[in-house]
Structures are given as C-alpha cells and as structure tokens.
Amino acid sequence: MAEAKKEMTLELKEGLKAEFEKEWRKQLRKSIPLKERMKIPRQKMPERSAEERVKDFHEVNLGLDEALAREEAKRCLDCVNPQCVLGCPVGIDIPTFIKLIEIGDFPQSIRKLKEKNALPGICGRVCPQETQCEEVCNLKKATGVSVAIGNLERFASDYERTQSKIYIPSLPPSTGKKVAVIGAGPAGLTVAGDLAIKGHRVTIFEALHVAGGVLVYGIPEFRLPKGILESEVDYLKKLGVEFKMNFVVGMTATLDDLRAEGYEAFFIGTGAGLPNFMHIPGENLVGVYSANEYLTRVNLMRAYEFPEYDTPVLRARKAAVIGGGNVAMDSVRTAKRLGAEKATIVYRRSRVEMPARVEEVKHAEEEGIEFHFLTTPIRFIGDERGRVCAMECLRMELGEPDSSGRRRPVPIEGSEFIMEVDMVVVAIGQSPNPLIPRTTPELKVGKWGNIEVNWETMATSREGVYAGGDIVRGGATVILAMGDGRIAANEIDKYLKNK
Amino acid sequence: MAKVLKRERLVPNIHLLEVEAPEIALKCRPGQFLILMPDERGERIPLTISDWDKEKGSITLVFLVVGTSTHKLSRLKENDEIPVVVGPLGKPSEIDKFGTVLCAGGCFGIASIYPLVRALKEAGNRVITLVDVKARYLLYWEERLKKFSDRFLVSSRDSYFNCKEFIPQVLKEVLEEEKRVDRLISIGCTYLMFVCSETTRPLGIKTVVSLNPIMVDGTGMCGACRVTVGGKTRFACVDGPDFDGHQVEWDELFTRRKSYFEDEIQSLLNWEKKCYP
Numbered sequence: 001m002a003e004a005k006k007e008m009t010l011e012l013k014e015g016l017k018a019e020f021e022k023e024w025r026k027q028l029r030k031s032i033p034l035k036e037r038m039k040i041p042r043q044k045m046p047e048r049s050a051e052e053r054v055k056d057f058h059e060v061n062l063g064l065d066e067a068l069a070r071e072e073a074k075r076c077l078d079c080v081n082p083q084c085v086l087g088c089p090v091g092i093d094i095p096t097f098i099k100l101i102e103i104g105d106f107p108q109s110i111r112k113l114k115e116k117n118a119l120p121g122i123c124g125r126v127c128p129q130e131t132q133c134e135e136v137c138n139l140k141k142a143t144g145v146s147v148a149i150g151n152l153e154r155f156a157s158d159y160e161r162t163q164s165k166i167y168i169p170s171l172p173p174s175t176g177k178k179v180a181v182i183g184a185g186p187a188g189l190t191v192a193g194d195l196a197i198k199g200h201r202v203t204i205f206e207a208l209h210v211a212g213g214v215l216v217y218g219i220p221e222f223r224l225p226k227g228i229l230e231s232e233v234d235y236l237k238k239l240g241v242e243f244k245m246n247f248v249v250g251m252t253a254t255l256d257d258l259r260a261e262g263y264e265a266f267f268i269g270t271g272a273g274l275p276n277f278m279h280i281p282g283e284n285l286v287g288v289y290s291a292n293e294y295l296t297r298v299n300l301m302r303a304y305e306f307p308e309y310d311t312p313v314l315r316a317r318k319a320a321v322i323g324g325g326n327v328a329m330d331s332v333r334t335a336k337r338l339g340a341e342k343a344t345i346v347y348r349r350s351r352v353e354m355p356a357r358v359e360e361v362k363h364a365e366e367e368g369i370e371f372h373f374l375t376t377p378i379r380f381i382g383d384e385r386g387r388v389c390a391m392e393c394l395r396m397e398l399g400e401p402d403s404s405g406r407r408r409p410v411p412i413e414g415s416e417f418i419m420e421v422d423m424v425v426v427a428i429g430q431s432p433n434p435l436i437p438r439t440t441p442e443l444k445v446g447k448w449g450n451i452e453v454n455w456e457t458m459a460t461s462r463e464g465v466y467a468g469g470d471i472v473r474g475g476a477t478v479i480l481a482m483g484d485g486r487i488a489a490n491e492i493d494k495y496l497k498n499k
Numbered sequence: 500m501a502k503v504l505k506r507e508r509l510v511p512n513i514h515l516l517e518v519e520a521p522e523i524a525l526k527c528r529p530g531q532f533l534i535l536m537p538d539e540r541g542e543r544i545p546l547t548i549s550d551w552d553k554e555k556g557s558i559t560l561v562f563l564v565v566g567t568s569t570h571k572l573s574r575l576k577e578n579d580e581i582p583v584v585v586g587p588l589g590k591p592s593e594i595d596k597f598g599t600v601l602c603a604g605g606c607f608g609i610a611s612i613y614p615l616v617r618a619l620k621e622a623g624n625r626v627i628t629l630v631d632v633k634a635r636y637l638l639y640w641e642e643r644l645k646k647f648s649d650r651f652l653v654s655s656r657d658s659y660f661n662c663k664e665f666i667p668q669v670l671k672e673v674l675e676e677e678k679r680v681d682r683l684i685s686i687g688c689t690y691l692m693f694v695c696s697e698t699t700r701p702l703g704i705k706t707v708v709s710l711n712p713i714m715v716d717g718t719g720m721c722g723a724c725r726v727t728v729g730g731k732t733r734f735a736c737v738d739g740p741d742f743d744g745h746q747v748e749w750d751e752l753f754t755r756r757k758s759y760f761e762d763e764i765q766s767l768l769n770w771e772k773k774c775y776p
Contacts, residue, residue, distance in 0.1 A: 246585040275722040290722035307769040310542040312762035386754035
C-alpha cells in the first residue's frame with residue numbers, strides 16, 4: 001500500500017542536525033567512548049511473572065526505572081545519520097529524546113517526544129518497534145541488539161504522567177477554522193493534537209462512549225492500561241480539542257451536514273469495520289466470536305468484571321484463536337485470563353510469518369499459550385444447543401511465495417483432524433467501516449470499501465476531506481495510523497491557510 | 500448524556516421512554532434503531548425508534564422489560580440522565596407506494612410499527628394493521644395506530660376480542676379476505692416475525708421483518724449481530740435490521756439470541772439483590 005519514505009525531508013534533517021551539534025551533545029558523546037557504549041547490554045524490561053499476571057488484567061510490563069532508563073540511554077551511539085528516525089512513521093527525533101534521558105533531563109525528553117507524537121505513552125507500549133525504529137538502529141547493525149527505543153519512550157511518558165506536571169505547550173492565537181475529526185482512534189487523536197497546536201478549532205466525533213478507538217475496545221488492559229489512554233485524551237482536551245461522543249457521522253449527521261454547520265476540513269479515521277470471517281460451516285454457532293466482538297466485550301464493556309458490569313462474555317475452558325497477528329495474541333491471552341485451561345493459537349502459516357509483535361508472542365508463550373502452526377479450521381461443529389464444541393482442522397505446508405512475499409500455505413490432503421474447543425475467536429482482520437462511504441457522495445472507495453487517498457497528502461477525492469488509518473489501509477498498526485494522521489494534519493493546515 | 504423527558508408504564512412490563520436527542524430526532528426515519536446504555540456499567544442494547552418530535556428534539560422508545568438493562572430503563576425518572584443514546588442506526592425501512600400493506604406487530608412491536616404505519620399511509624398505501632396481544636389489558640397505542648390504518652385488527656387469546664387465536668390464524672383470514680396484499684411488515688418478538696413469515700411464505704407475499712439479534716457497538720464494528728439471510732452472513736446493524744423474512748435462517752437467530760441465557764439470569768439476580776437488599 002503506502003510507499004515507505006526512505007528519504008529524510010530537508011526540514012527533518014536540519015532539525016536533527018541542529019540538535020546534534022549542540023554543545024551538550026558534543027560533550028556527552030565525548031564522555032563515554034563508543035566502544036564502552038557498545039559493551040553495555042540491553043536493559044531488561046521488568047515484568048510481572050507469568051504465573052501472577054495470567055490471573056488478572058493488570059499490565060505485564062512494569063516499565064524501566066530511572067537507573068535502568070539512563071543506563072539504556074547510554075547505549076545509543078548518537079549517530080551522525082540516525083536511521084531510527086527514518087524508521088519511525090512520525091519522525092520522532094529519537095537521538096535527542098534518548099540523550100536527554102541519559103543526562104537525566106526527563107521533562108525535556110518528553111517535550112521532545114511530544115513535538116512529533118501526542119501519544120507517547122501509547123506508542124511506547126504498542127508500536128512494533130522491532131520492525132521500525134529498532135530494526136534500522138545502527139547499534140543493532142554493530143552488535144545485533146538495538147537500543148530499546150520503545151521502552152525509553154514509555155519511560156519518558158510514564159515519568160511525566162506520574163512524577164511531574166503534564167506539560168502543555170503554549171498555543172498560538174486561534175485561527176477560528178473549524179475542523180471535524182471523525183473517529184477518536186489513533187489516527188484521529190493524532191490529527192486533533194497536531195491541528196490544535198496550530199491553533200485550529202478541532203472537534204472529534206466518536207461513535208462509542210469512550211475515546212480511543214482500537215486503543216480502548218481492542219487492546220487489552222494488560223498491554224495498554226486505560227489510565228494511560230485517559231491521560232493522553234485529557235492532554236488533548238487541555239489543548240482545546242472538543243470531544244463529541246455517541247455521534248455516528250454518516251448516521252447522526254452526514255459529513256455534508258457538518259460542512260453546512262461550518263466545518264471547513266475533515267479527517268476520516270473511522271477505522272476497522274466489519275470483521276472478516278472464513279466463510280466455513282458453523283461460523284455462526286454460539287461461541288464463535290469475531291476478535292472485535294470478543295475484545296470489545298472484555299475491554300470496552302469490561303465483561304471481565306461481570307456481573308458487576310452488565311455485559312457478559314463466554315468463559316471458555318478450551319479456547320482457540322484463529323490468526324497470528326497482535327489481535328490474535330490479545331484475544332488468546334484474554335481467554336487465558338478469563339480462566340481457559342487451554343488457550344491455543346491456530347495459524348495457517350509458520351512461526352516466522354506471524355505478524356504479531358515479538359514481545360507479545362514471547363509473553364503469550366510464557367503464559368502457557370499453545371501454538372498450532374500450519375493449521376487451518378475448515379468446519380466448526382456444534383452441540384445440540386447450537387454451541388461450538390469442536391472444530392475440524394487441516395494441516396498445511398508452505399509452498400511458493402504469494403503476493404505478500406510470504407510463502408503460501410497449501411493444505412496437506414487427508415490431514416484432517418478434530419480439535420475440541422468450547423470457544424473460537426476469529427482474528428483474521430476486518431474490512432473498512434461502511435457508514436461514511438455509504439452516506440458521502442463522491443467519496444471514492446476502493447475494491448474492498450477502503451477510502452482512496454493520495455498517499456502523499458492523505459487527501460480523498462473530496463475537497464478538504466482527508467482520511468487515514470484502517471479506513472484507508474484495511475488493517476494496519478496504531479503507529480501507521482498515527483503516521484497517516486501526521487501527514488493529513490500538515491496538509492489540512494496548509495489547506496486551511498490557503499483557503 | 501441524554502436527559503429523560505418521560506418514562507411511563509404503558510401496560511404491564513412494557514414501558515415508554517422519551518429522551519432528549521435533538522440531532523437524532525432530525526435525522527431518524529421509520530425502521531431505524533438506537534443503542535442505549537442505561538448506566539455507566541450497563542450493556543449497550545438496541546431499541547427500535549417508536550416515534551420522534553423534531554421540534555421538541557425528542558425520541559420515543561417502547562420496550563419490554565426482560566433483563567437487567569431494561570429493568571434499569573424501567574426505573575428511570577424524568578430528568579434522569581442516560582450515558583449513551585446513539586443513533587439513528589441501521590438502514591431505514593423501505594417506504595414506497597406498494598399498494599396494500601399489512602403491518603403486523605406484537606409486544607413492544609406494537610409501538611415500533613407505528614412509524615411505519617404512518618409513513619406507509621402517507622405514501623398512499625392501503626394500510627392494514629394487525630396487532631397481537633395476549634389479553635385486552637396489554638393493548639396500547641390503539642388510537643394512534645387506527646388513525647393511520649384503513650383496517651385495524653387484533654389477534655388475542657382474550658374473549659373480549661371475540662377471537663381465540665394467535666397471530667397466524669388471524670393473519671391467514673385477513674389475507675384471504677383481502678383480495679390483494681402486496682407486502683407484509685412485521686416487528687416484534689422473534690417468534691412472531693417467524694410465524695408471520697411462515698404464513699406468507701406459501702402465498703409468495705413479500706415479507707419484511709425487523710430483526711433483533713444481540714448487538715454490542717451497533718455501528719458495524721463487532722459482528723455480534725450476524726444473521727444468515729439467503730445463505731449469506733449479514734450484519735443486522737449496518738445491512739439491516741430489515742430483511743426478507745422468507746430468507747432468514749430463523750433457527751440460528753433463535754439460538755444466537757439465547758447465547759447468554761444463564762448470564763442474563765445471573766446478572767438480573769445480582770442487580771435485584773442490590774436494589775432490594
């Protein structure tokens with residue numbers, strides 16, 4: 001889909017250079033020889049034991065303390081040409097924020113982060129750093145182990161939230177221009193934050209009763225505590241962003257209704273829509289969930305506290321989750337926490353093709369999650385009450401690479417076998433939400449219902465209307481959605497200034 | 500937060516709730532629904548819109564008291580606030596000049612069908628309204644419905660109505676009496692919609708039902724509300740709630756609606772313990 005931008009913009013390059021050449025940075029580089037820095041081992045993220053954490057929904061990782069964070073920060077070589085910045089979809093000045101941690105100036109460090117990222121506490125926890133900034137880290141090239149950039153980002157954000165006052169940047173005078181951001185997920189929150197800082201009047205319209213989108217209904221408490229999200233949403237409110245909850249654009253009012261009310265620019269970040277299913281027999285049996293439903297019940301509606309909260313969720317003994325992404329990991333670990341004796345991942349390819357973050361797979365394994373690779377269900381079997389009680393699976397082997405470059409799984413004939421289950425969660429992705437395309441004339445959509453954009457600007461086929469995140473990409477990550485939001489916000493700002 | 504303007508018991512176990520929702524009142528059309536959450540710890544439940552007032556900026560809902568959420572709603576008072584009222588959701592019902600349309604409702608559906616009866620009459624149809632009640636004291640909104648109906652009939656097991664039948668028998672008779680019925684629309688409990696569909700199936704009369712599966716978000720995200728229609732999985736919240744009654748896989752819908760049967764009882768007992776310690 002989107003072409004990865006490998007070139008640094010001039011503006012970014014100059015910003016980095018200015019920081020790099022500051023006197024304190026020169027001194028700091030001299031203070032410890034590179035060879036010494038390279039000898040420091042990667043500081044281990046303190047985490048709760050698997051036995052303890054599978055019994056509750058509290059966070060797994062505890063976060064680095066000050067000493068660990070400063071030690072980890074020393075590992076950063078402060079390269080002349082920091083590749084990590086290129087690996088970051090929002091272009092954070094990574095060396096500067098890390099070096100500020102090294103010298104113990106945590107408040108300045110978080111300010112540096114927030115210049116480019118309004119949601120550092122979230123990204124520090126849920127970004128797939130190992131395939132982005134950490135993948136291209138020069139230290140990794142030299143020693144095989146990158147700087148723990150994500151853990152440091154999380155540290156800086158947690159420090160601000162717990163140890164000091166939240167820094168609110170001074171805002172320019174209001175431009176008086178009204179911008180409607182549709183959807184309070186990662187893309188929408190980023191756009192809102194960026195435009196508020198530029199003085200525009202931003203209103204976020206959100207269909208659900210809590211802001212956050214996938215961050216609140218999808219990602220579980222044990223990976224992203226709701227308190228972190230609340231404080232980041234609170235920060236946006238302090239920047240003057242208005243939240244209009246329980247408002248479904250396309251239904252409560254159309255985009256054109258909002259234009260008539262004086263909104264001059266729009267960002268559509270309505271995210272993932274209808275969950276995908278496999279279209280195999282028995283998929284509508286009771287006990288077969290989409291990951292969206294399963295996670296929404298547990299996370300947004302807090303079914304894990306049923307009956308103190310009214311929304312129920314099935315408590316499985318033998319749970320199977322179909323898929324190999326982060327959503328699949330979240331679902332299977334949730335099932336374990338809700339008391340499943342056996343919680344299994346069923347994935348049609350092999351371990352190396354799994355798109356989930358390495359850390360989530362590691363945590364899942366520690367928690368006793370079983371993995372069935374090269375396996376795919378072909379039929380769900382119900383009992384006399386219409387509840388799923390087993391599924392028939394087929395073994396696969398890897399054939400030739402497909403369009404994604406991954407080797408295509410091919411069924412092995414005659415390899416059918418039955419797996420006993422009492423709950424199945426299907427986590428194989430979703431199609432874009434249909435409500436806005438359906439009610440917005442002349443908005444161009446692609447074959448899968450995704451909104452089409454110009455990838456340079458995130459502009460849609462309608463003037464003044466931009467889009468990003470899963471409504472455009474189909475199914476991606478939080479940080480890619482935020483990257484789209486960043487580009488769109490810059491373009492919306494330009495658009496409003498020229499208007 | 501939405502303010503409660505009125506909450507009253509219409510008949511035993513069926514309540515009317517009028518809430519302030521000016522944006523929804525401007526936008527809603529017959530056949531659409533709202534998602535409500537009765538309090539901060541409540542479930543998100545769908546309720547069909549039974550009426551609206553654009554000037555006053557209000558929406559009227561009528562619901563049957565069944566589980567925890569509807570019990571909570573039934574205890575609301577004027578000026579109370581509900582944390583979530585969102586909508587209008589779902590596709591509006593198809594309104595056109597069809598000819599003769601029979602509108603069949605039961606239970607809360609007696610109110611849910613009212614906007615359809617009104618809109619169909621205004622669109623120039625001959626409208627026959629048939630409502631099913633167990634007994635005379637469960638009938639409500641009779642005058643409202645009569646106002647827009649060319650014929651108004653009741654099926655009931657109450658001798659007062661001079662009728663001892665459930666809706667399909669009466670429906671059959673009406674369909675025989677009327678030379679031509681172009682469409683049947685049915686709203687109410689799943690069983691009522693099922694028997695109406697089965698009655699019209701052999702006659703080949705187009706039958707529209709307003710399905711009521713369990714929902715969570717109601718905006719096309721979670722997939723809880725999937726139903727099989729014409730052999731395909733459809734999402735009632737964005738593809739419906741109206742579907743062709745002759746194409747619906749009713750057994751699956753009955754089963755899926757009972758997914759949380761034990762949990763619902765436990766939840767209600769838990770809530771009652773708190774209310775009546």
